[in-house]
Structures are given as C-alpha cells and as structure tokens.
Amino acid sequence: MSEADVRAATVEETEDTVAADTAEVILEADNAPITEGLPITDEVIFSVKHLKKYYPVGKRKDESGHRHAAFLHAVDDVSFKIYKGEILGVVGESGSGKSTLGRCLLNLIHPTAGTVKFKGQELSKLSRNQMKQLRSEMQMVFQNPVSSFNPKQSIRKALRNVAAFYGMDKEAAKARINELLELASLDPGLLSHRSNELSGGQLQRLAVVRALLPAPTFLMADEPVSALDVSVQAQVLNLFLDLQSELELTIMFISHELTVVEHVCDRVIVMYLGAVVEMGRTDDIFAHQLHPYSESLIASKPKAYPEEEKTHEPLQGEIPSAIDIPDACRFCTRCPKAIPGVCDTKTPELKEYGDSHWAACWLLEQDA
Numbered sequence: 379m380s381e382a383d384v385r386a387a388t389v390e391e392t393e394d395t396v397a398a399d400t401a402e403v404i405l406e407a408d409n410a411p412i413t414e415g416l417p418i419t420d421e422v423i424f425s426v427k428h429l430k431k432y433y434p435v436g437k438r439k440d441e442s443g444h445r446h447a448a449f450l451h452a453v454d455d456v457s458f459k460i461y462k463g464e465i466l467g468v469v470g471e472s473g474s475g476k477s478t479l480g481r482c483l484l485n486l487i488h489p490t491a492g493t494v495k496f497k498g499q500e501l502s503k504l505s506r507n508q509m510k511q512l513r514s515e516m517q518m519v520f521q522n523p524v525s526s527f528n529p530k531q532s533i534r535k536a537l538r539n540v541a542a543f544y545g546m547d548k549e550a551a552k553a554r555i556n557e558l559l560e561l562a563s564l565d566p567g568l569l570s571h572r573s574n575e576l577s578g579g580q581l582q583r584l585a586v587v588r589a590l591l592p593a594p595t596f597l598m599a600d601e602p603v604s605a606l607d608v609s610v611q612a613q614v615l616n617l618f619l620d621l622q623s624e625l626e627l628t629i630m631f632i633s634h635e636l637t638v639v640e641h642v643c644d645r646v647i648v649m650y651l652g653a654v655v656e657m658g659r660t661d662d663i664f665a666h667q668l669h670p671y672s673e674s675l676i677a678s679k680p681k682a683y684p685e686e687e688k689t690h691e692p693l694q695g696e697i698p699s700a701i702d703i704p705d706a707c708r709f710c711t712r713c714p715k716a717i718p719g720v721c722d723t724k725t726p727e728l729k730e731y732g733d734s735h736w737a738a739c740w741l742l743e744q745d746a
C-alpha cells in the first residue's frame with residue numbers, strides 16, 4: 379500500500395495552497411507577547427506562536443484604485459500551547475478558522491507565518507522523511523466516518539493496511555487491533571464487515587481505533603461527533619475521555635457543539651474570524667465569559683430543560699470580510715457592548731484577566 383493510499387485512508391487530503399503568490403504577503407515583524415494557557419501538566423506537546431494562514435484570493439482594488447494581491451485571513455496571529463494529557467476544545471462559528479488551525483498543527487498545510495512546534499521540533503523545518511516519522515505521533519479523526527473508510531474492503535483489511543504502513547507485522551497488528559477494539563468496546567466480529575454494513579457510531583469508533591494503531595501521542599478530532607445521531611454521540615465522546623485517562627492521550631477537539639465541548643474538554647479556545655478571543659478552563663469559560671462573543675455563543679447553547687430557555691437575542695450586524703480585516707476589535711461590528719471610538723480603533727491583545735483565563739476585549743481593558 380502506497381503512502382498516498384494510507385494518507386487517503388487516514389488523513390483527508392488537503393489542497394496545499396501555499397502557492398508562490400502567498401510569498402507576496404509582506405508580514406510585519408511580530409513582537410507581540412505570546413499568550414499561553416493553563417498548564418494541565420508541565421509537558422508541552424504543541425507550542426504555537428503567532429500562527430497565520432492566509433489564502434490568496436486574487437487581486438482587489440484598494441481605496442486609491444490600485445490593484446493588489448488580496449488574502450483571506452483564515453488564521454490570524456494565533457498563539458497557544460497544548461499540554462500533555464489535556465483535551466483542548468476549539469469553538470467558534472463556521473468559517474472562524476478552526477479546521478485551518480488544526481491542519482496547520484498537523485503540518486497538512488503550511489502556515490503563512492509563525493511557528494508550530496511539536497515536542498520542541500519546529501514542523502516547518504523538518505524534512506519530508508522526518509515529517510513522515512513524526513506522522514505516527516499525530517493522528518486525526520474526521521467528521522464523517524462513512525467517507526473515511528473504503529466500502530470495498532473489510533474493516534480488518536483497512537486496519538491491517540494502516541498497521542503495515544506503520545511497520546507492524548501481521549501478528550503485532552492483530553494483537554494491537556484486538557487491544558484497541560476492547561478499549562473502544564467494539565466487538566471483534568465487526569472486522570469482517572465492510573463500512574457500509576456498520577452504523578455511524580461503530581464506524582467513528584473504528585476510525586478512532588485506526589488513528590490509534592501507530593500509538594500516537596496526539597489526536598486531532600475535527601467535529602468528530604457532528605455527523606452522528608445524538609443517541610450514539612455519547613459512546614464516541616466517552617471513548618475520547620477513556621483515551622485521555624487510559625492512554626494519557628493529548629487531544630485537540632474542534633467542535634461547534636458547545637454542550638459536547640463542555641462535557642469533554644479541559645480547556646477551551648474561542649475563535650472569531652481567525653483570531654482567539656478567549657481561552658481558559660472549560661469550567662471558567664462556561665460559568666463566566668469574559669468576551670461578549672463567547673457570551674453570545676454560550677447563551678445560544680441548547681438548554682438541558684426547556685423551562686431554562688431564555689430569550690437570547692441573536693447577534694445583529696455584519697461580520698467583517700476575512701479579506702479586509704479592520705485594525706479594530708474584529709467583533710465590534712456585532713458586539714452589543716461596543717464603545718465607539720474605542721473598540722473600532724485598534725485590535726485588542728489577548729490578556730490574562732483571571733487565573734489562566736484570557737480574553738481580547740477593550741471593555742475588559744477599560745474595566746482594568
């Protein structure tokens with residue numbers, strides 16, 4: 379089985395849009411302070427500094443009528459760390475840059491600027507061969523388990539192919555697959571089935587088993603339960619929690635489902651239009667949001683009891699274009715609390731306002 383086949387089976391192919399024209403982006407020197415989150419343990423798995431991912435989107439006219447290359451700011455100056463053994467949630471509305479951030483961390487796409495270090499190694503500096511070796515340490519689980527398996531082959535064959543790719547012989551692969559099936563509470567009888575004969579919940583747990591075959595230290599889960607029925611989501615979520623406690627796995631959990639994030643994550647990053655607007659412990663963020671965007675996001679979370687349902691006002695106002703990001707708080711066009719002349723004048727920095735609770739908001743700076 380070729381490397382390309384395994385990548386197709388384990389890692390969704392992404393168009394590498396780091397085209398030569400991206401080099402046209404002239405990035406100013408970054409001297410802003412690096413913001414960090416709460417250490418769950420001292421061991422840093424990922425260290426992300428001033429990460430930017432800009433996509434070229436052709437040429438645009440500026441105010442003076444000159445045409446110049448335009449870029450969509452999918453991820454715009456993001457810094458944080460991921461600590462060993464934690465589940466870090468990434469939330470934010472569609473298009474806020476969650477998946478792009480995840481792909482930069484796994485080096486599936488190359489950042490426009492900034493650095494991503496995995497266990498101290500800067501990924502952009504690794505050779506193809508070095509990256510191939512590291513690949514076994516960082517694996518991914520995708521949203522749609524159905525499309526991530528080839529319906530023409532049995533699950534056994536799919537898993538064995540991946541194990542062989544990572545250098546396991548037949549006996550070692552068999553033992554490892556059985557061990558992981560037990561961990562995922564899956565019947566070994568499922569191995570003889572093809573993907574189209576299994577349920578979404580079974581397939582997603584098998585996708586997790588497949589990701590764990592090379593014994594990774596880090597798992598990136600991008601909307602891993604969004605495609606599943608609510609009735610089977612809990613099985614998959616509990617599997618993530620078991621992996622964290624039994625294998626001390628470090629997980630980045632991207633999701634727009636806040637109830638799910640609240641249930642499984644230790645810390646949360648809230649993204650808005652490519653930037654981090656709030657970061658902290660899950661309990662702190664869900665109990666007390668510092669940023670008005672997080673406040674509105676969490677207020678829109680479905681309530682456990684209908685009688686708790688409050689009249690939550692949907693956000694008014696336009697989202698700025700991700701191509702022309704204003705030098706202002708990027709949420710100020712929709713923020714019900716925005717102060718004219720303050721919030722629309724300069725970009726606020728992410729600062730710590732409580733124990734490992736960070737936010738980027740001019741209102742907080744004023745209060746301080």
Ligand SMILES: Nc1ncnc2c1ncn2[C@@H]1O[C@H](COP(=O)(O)OP(=O)(O)OP(=O)(O)O)[C@@H](O)[C@H]1O
Nearest residue numbers: 395433450452471472473474475476477478479700
């Ligand atoms: N290859 C690409 N070329 C150009 N723009 C892109 C590309 N990939 C993503 N984008 C843009 O980057 C922004 C961030 O996209 P991304 O997929 O990271 O968001 P997301 O938060 O994961 O959204 P969702 O919740 O819908 O999955 C969006 O505006 C998107 O249209």
Ligand SMILES: [Mg+2]
Nearest residue numbers: 476477478600
């Ligand atoms: Mg996404």
